[in-house]
Amino acid sequence: MQPLPRYWATVRRTVSFPQTKEYALTIHGASDVSVQEAQRDAEQRMERLIAAGGPEQLGSSGVEYYPLRRLPEELLEEVRAEGGALVAAITRNRYGSAVLNTDAVLISDVDLVDRSRQDVVAAGGGLLSRLFGGGRGAELSAQERDPDAFGLRSPGRRGEHHARTLALIDDFTARHPELGVRTYRTRNGFRLIITGTGAGPASERARELMGQVHSDELYMILCRVHDSYRARLTPKPWRIEVDRFEDLGTRTAADEVHRAWVERYRKASAEVAVCRLIGSTGPAPSAVEQLIIDLHDRAVRAESGLRLA
Incomplete structure (x- = not known):
């Protein structure tokens, strides 16, 4: 199996989506290499979530919000x-x-x-x-x-x-x-x-x-x-x-x-x-x-x- 993460980082943003309410989003990123790589992972996950239109739109986008919010x-x-x-x-x-x-x-x-x-x-x-x-x-x-x-x-x-x-x-x-x-x-x-x-x-x-x-x-x-x-x-x-x-x-x-x-x-x-x-x-x-x-x-x-x- 692949190694599990040793390092974690968190990104938080408040985002307003068209035709939906404002969300305070929290995404955790992980890495087995470094905190810096974990930070990049968190930012990329956040961008995917935003690009999908936010949590309410994920059901039709194929992106799941709960796993994206995996906790350290x-x-x-x-x-x-x-x-x-x-x-x-x-x-x-x-x-x-x-x-x-x-x-x-x-x-x-x-x-x-x-x-x-x-x-x-x-x-x-x-x-x-x-x-x-x-x-x-x-x-x-x-x-x-x-x-x-x-x-x-x-x-x-x-x-x-x-x-x-x-x-x-x-x-x-x-x-x-x-x-x-x-x-x-x-x-x-x-x-x-x-x-x-x-x-x-x-x-x-x-x-x-x-x-x-x-x-x-x-x-x-x-x-x-x-x-x-x-x-x-x-x-x-x-x-x-x-x-x-x-x-x-x-x-x-x-x-x-x-x-x-x-x-x-x-x-x-x-x-x-x-x-x-x-x-x-x-x-x-x-x-x-x-x-x-x-x-x-x-x-x-x-x-x-x-x-x-």
Whole structure:
């Protein structure tokens, strides 16, 4: 894979477009070479955005505003195969989670529908029954109160979507016996690591395969634009009662406030996992694919049985 950016620069402009409102635009540029090259990249991205007619015109221009506004991510680690080739990189995203970036395996996240009010009531019992002892609210286990945190099926609409998604994954693996498929349960859905595809993140083949499992459309766009599959390796801060990294106002690892946040986040992450392995089918992965899988599974604590966050 191509090296991820080590240097970032930001361009901000307030621009008025014909027949549209005034926009305060922010574009980030990146480079693996220098800050100066990152600055040029940011300026070129800004010019493309302006030439396209602004954010409201991008749908018809083929230029996507969200990926053009990619946010700076601290490069934490590069992962190389035995021969020295770069096969993955780990970055810190805008809210502080570590993210795996790779083109060696296809990664697809599939979100479940949000829990409805009725689903929550079904899980916890009604208010009156909890107040006056007529229901099971007080004696519910942690798994019953929040089944998603333990990788279990929720009641109601979300639970039905859970079952349909598992059936969809089973159908996908049956139709693609040539592919290795590892299925994980995340806090909010499922993650698939698919081996043997030979499909680059920006390829039509990748888009086709991810579409078959109903992967998120925005995720597919980001894979195409950044030419990398992405998988969160550590918890979302708000799920472990830690403030968001972006609220610090700094992205410099040398800053004390940055280091203090990382230590606080690390301690709060100690007793949770990101996803849970629930199945594996198909041929054995290659050596490089296995390297990525092992890294992923260690980081997310896939077989720990810990609460998902």
